[in-house]
Amino acid sequence: MMELDEIDRALIKALSKDATQSAGALGRKLDLSQPATWRRIKRLESEGILAGRTLDLDREKLGFGVTVFLGVKLATKGRVSLDDFERAVTAIPEVQRVEHVLGMYDYRLRVTARDIADFERVLRRRIMTLPGVGDVEANVLLSEERRPGPL
The missing domain is CATH 1.10.10 (Arc Repressor Mutant, subunit A)
Structure with missing residues (x-):
């Protein structure tokens, strides 16, 4: 290091x-x-310390007014590989972040949609049809008080 x-x-x-x-x-x-x-x-x-530079977009001004955090539990860990799920979920443009976590759920997703109806469409047609998806819990973002900053 x-x-x-x-x-x-x-x-x-x-x-x-x-x-x-x-x-x-x-x-x-x-x-x-x-x-x-x-x-x-x-x-x-x-050295990989600077891994890139990002652009901070105002989602609401671009027409994406709803952010939802999804907890996803895979139903069949033995049948579906984590790689298959990750490859499929990262191909969905509304899924902004995919985090493999330890706890009640296997994955935490940050999903951005135009409105609740748009989110429902993404959930039903894209996320729920992914390989191995079992339980899903949704939490709608109400406000974001602190943005990520330097470590």
Whole structure:
């Protein structure tokens, strides 16, 4: 595992706030040259610490007003492989996140839909027809107070 110094940590923090900043702009903030900053970013990427840069979209403004968290318990673990389920569920565009979890359910899904009727369509026609799906529990997101940030 790579040792991070204070400059690496400051660089990660700055990128987590705005990943679109140029190496030159970041370097000015951190008192580094543009090439030195660029080399540090490339090293963090090659080590897998920076695994990509994401775009934070406003789902509601794009017409997706409902987010539902689904707990999915597979009915037949012996007959259907986890890989088959994961491959099938990740092909559904409304499923934004798939998490394999330990507990009452085998998977936790984050599903985004235009409205409740759209979610019902996705649930009935896509999710409930996946290989091995047994019990499903839905929790509708009412509000999101805290967004993920830097570690």
